[in-house]
Amino acid sequence: NITHAALTDLLNKLRTCGHNDLPNDARTLLNTPRNSIVQVSANNESFFHIGLKTAIIKQLARTKFVSENDVIMIDLNIDGLPISKSSKSQIWPILGKIYGDKAFTPFVISAYHGYSKPSSLQNFLTPFCQEFNILQNTGLIFDEKRYTIKIRSVICDSPARAFVTCTKAHNGFFGCGKCMQEGTYSNHHMLFLESTAPLRTDLNFNNRVQEDHHTGVSPFESIKLGMISQFPLDYMHLVCLGVVKKLLQLWTNGYLTSRLNGRKIADLSEKLIAMSKWTPKEFARKSRSLEELSRWKATEFRQFLLYLGPVVLLNILSEVNLRHFNALNCAIRILCHPTDIDCRNNKYSRDLLIQFVKVFQQLYGEDAIIYNVHNLLHLNEDVLMFGPLDNYSAFPFENYMQSIKKMLRKAEKPLQQLYKRISENCYEVDYSITYNAPILKHKYSKDLPMNCTNAYRMIEFSDFTLTDKKPNNCCYLKDKIIVVIEHICYNEERAVIVGKKFLTKSSLPFYPCESQHMDICRMENLSSDFQM
Numbered sequence: 001n002i003t004h005a006a007l008t009d010l011l012n013k014l015r016t017c018g019h020n021d022l023p024n025d026a027r028t029l030l031n032t033p034r035n036s037i038v039q040v041s042a043n044n045e046s047f048f049h050i051g052l053k054t055a056i057i058k059q060l061a062r063t064k065f066v067s068e069n070d071v072i073m074i075d076l077n078i079d080g081l082p083i084s085k086s087s088k089s090q091i092w093p094i095l096g097k098i099y100g101d102k103a104f105t106p107f108v109i110s111a112y113h114g115y116s117k118p119s120s121l122q123n124f125l126t127p128f129c130q131e132f133n134i135l136q137n138t139g140l141i142f143d144e145k146r147y148t149i150k151i152r153s154v155i156c157d158s159p160a161r162a163f164v165t166c167t168k169a170h171n172g173f174f175g176c177g178k179c180m181q182e183g184t185y186s187n188h189h190m191l192f193l194e195s196t197a198p199l200r201t202d203l204n205f206n207n208r209v210q211e212d213h214h215t216g217v218s219p220f221e222s223i224k225l226g227m228i229s230q231f232p233l234d235y236m237h238l239v240c241l242g243v244v245k246k247l248l249q250l251w252t253n254g255y256l257t258s259r260l261n262g263r264k265i266a267d268l269s270e271k272l273i274a275m276s277k278w279t280p281k282e283f284a285r286k287s288r289s290l291e292e293l294s295r296w297k298a299t300e301f302r303q304f305l306l307y308l309g310p311v312v313l314l315n316i317l318s319e320v321n322l323r324h325f326n327a328l329n330c331a332i333r334i335l336c337h338p339t340d341i342d343c344r345n346n347k348y349s350r351d352l353l354i355q356f357v358k359v360f361q362q363l364y365g366e367d368a369i370i371y372n373v374h375n376l377l378h379l380n381e382d383v384l385m386f387g388p389l390d391n392y393s394a395f396p397f398e399n400y401m402q403s404i405k406k407m408l409r410k411a412e413k414p415l416q417q418l419y420k421r422i423s424e425n426c427y428e429v430d431y432s433i434t435y436n437a438p439i440l441k442h443k444y445s446k447d448l449p450m451n452c453t454n455a456y457r458m459i460e461f462s463d464f465t466l467t468d469k470k471p472n473n474c475c476y477l478k479d480k481i482i483v484v485i486e487h488i489c490y491n492e493e494r495a496v497i498v499g500k501k502f503l504t505k506s507s508l509p510f511y512p513c514e515s516q517h518m519d520i521c522r523m524e525n526l527s528s529d530f531q532m
Helices: 004-016 026-030 052-062 121-138 158-165 202-206 219-223 235-253 262-276 290-295 298-312 319-336 343-364 371-386 395-407 414-424
Strands: 046-049 071-078 090-098 107-114 140-142 145-155 184-186 189-191 439-444 453-460 465-467 474-476 482-491 494-506 522-526
Touching: 004 026, 046 121, 046 414, 052 071, 052 090, 052 107, 052 121, 052 140, 071 158, 090 121, 090 395, 090 414, 107 121, 107 414, 121 145, 121 158, 121 219, 235 290, 235 298, 235 319, 235 371, 262 290, 262 298, 298 319, 298 395, 319 343, 319 371, 343 371, 395 414, 465 482
Parallel strands: 071 145
Antiparallel strands: 046 107, 071 090, 090 107, 140 145, 184 189, 439 453, 453 465, 453 482, 474 482, 482 494, 494 522
């Protein structure tokens, strides 16, 4: 994020040191575009459209894309991004991401700037829809090969989904985007109490079977998207920022019947802070106290739901409340699992979610069955179509949104700045990293057991890191043995890990199944012998 002024100053200093091949100005070095494609309207709104085709080709070039398949699947994301603390200034980008390889990152297709959401959905979406219709007919040529471009999904939170599909919002009587029930308004909340209402389909959406659900005609309908099937529920907003946050708010600041007393809230905070010392580096954030609950990010709610909750809530919640939370934990872990999403497990997770929503009403009152809680009942349908929840979540797009924010240096002309920064970043760089072998780092001298040599502090794999010190020294092996790492070294010219394994494994109490089946277990009795 170095500024142009600082980079220009650096270039001039380097030129005085003999590097006369360097340009005088940062804009020359970075190929900053001189002309802007930003269109400014009379009502102080601005918009640019880079283009889906242009963005895809740049992505393919940067990652040195090679594929035997002739179809490129695209995930879209649309959401608002506040860019100022002192005004309502906001950017609404249309983001895309090529589905498949981890090397593909989100990219900007179009962007709008104003002081509210786009005043005209037609003007906002039509350039994209027109280009996509052309691409469907002509395809995309890259490296002398023709590819068919298809949209796999459009990932939005509930307000953005209602906006781009021209349907009632989540607080409307007919606001559920997955079923046709009419909500009930009570105590300033729109409640969705039915669990067996008829489901919406692409066909009954297109035929306007329930007119009260619609507010207009979306431009997306012109590109023949499945207006129900291709708009999945995003678990980052629905589950993490919705249901899990709601539960924590009920426990800390809800009605007296559901609220924890001050001592238990303090105990839970102490447990969360203690857990932060044992959180490995693969987690985006360390767990924080409940005093900072209002500042928690989506990744923290995800970490609490999937990893910390079943452990830290022991002796904090009552048995019935803990069983209730663990049902959600078990269901979402199943739906997040990259390989175990078969029909049998999907049905079990659906049964758990049905029971969770039913008991939610009993524990926290009828007024708690709001949009997010109700839509847990529809999660499984999307998983059957798109795969595990992380295959179509908003997490990568949300991370990229923060990158967009960092591209803006000042409040004036944000879209012009964004377009220039995007253009500067379009170098042909190979972002795919191939690990032929683990990388060992930080060599040191130490006497080693089992005839091992060359001690190291760290070993890096393609997607995780292990060290010989906590919190990154405990690992779960493929044979379900849990080992505490003591040494990272070589044995007969082969990189090895030497450690001690736990001898006793047991499941957690109050879990809907044997928690060991979900890779959650309590370990005791660390062996005294080293194993390699």
